[in-house]
Amino acid sequence: MSAQAAITVENLTKTYGSVEALKGISFEVPRGEILGLLGPNGSGKTTTVTLLSTLQRPTAGSARIGGHDVVADAARVRELVSLTGQYASMDDSLTAVENLSVFGRLTGLRGAPLKARIGELIEQFDLHEVGSRRVGALSGGMRRRVDIASALITRPEVLFLDEPTTGLDPRSRAAVWDTVAGLRAEGITVLLTTQYLEEADRLADNIVMLDRGSVVASGTPGVLKQQAGAAVCEMTLVERGDTDRVIERLSGFEIIETPTDASAAHPRLVVRAPEGMATVHGVISRLQDSRIEVVDIGLRQPSLDEVFMQLTEKV
Structure with missing residues (x-):
């Protein structure tokens, strides 16, 4: 495993009673790349994200984010990562700007630095027209863009996107794809879980395919296609x-x-x-x-x- 990797996973295992959700998976993600973690429901994608983001502890094996162990140095790992789950985590009664402000305050930003960062995200995600609108009135795709923007309020080194386009219509999904692709240009390492093979094909530099808790294949989209x-x-x-x-x-x-x-x-x-x-x-x-x-x-x-x-x- 490379010392320069943003994410390093070695023989990661997670069991829930008699159920083995992860069976010793291993992979790594170079800095600034997008990894597509691909698999059907129950394959272990979300479990992997919860372990890497320190929300749960692994049963065995190890994982490091930026060289920091997710168990032994969990506090430091939380400073480096951000997570957007399968469903938007914003307050529908607040505007897009108000939601960004709440997330910023929760991470310790205040005053002029917070205002400046919100302005940068509004510009980056082209949210000028919806900044003052309640999030509950936005389209699914626009809600997702605000949700991803809120996850970037502190400029994380690693961003976990857990099935970010689930339930979106094709137009909204394409808009989110453009947003995710832009994160690579920002130098942010992204781990993207998805059931949509087209999504992984379009966005990911490399793909890890999971099935029933095991890695069944890994490589670039082109290399994997050659296996067929x-x-x-x-x-x-x-x-x-x-x-x-x-x-x-x-x-x-x-x-x-x-x-x-x-x-x-x-x-x-x-x-x-x-x-x-x-x-x-x-x-x-x-x-x-x-x-x-x-x-x-x-x-x-x-x-x-x-x-x-x-x-x-x-x-």
């Missing part, structure tokens, strides 16, 4: 009646997905493409020779969804 195998050629046919003929004509290609939705107007087939575009060109040639029309055809790289499904099926 070669790219695939996807095609959408014009006529459902052409499906059997296409399967016959593509003899020799590895067809890995055939139409399963009988109600779909245009059936979809997927062929493994180990030679990339050369495979796609071969498929197109066969279809043209047989005068079979397609709505769409193209090459696609494996998704994180496919990686995760493959890995969790093995556990």
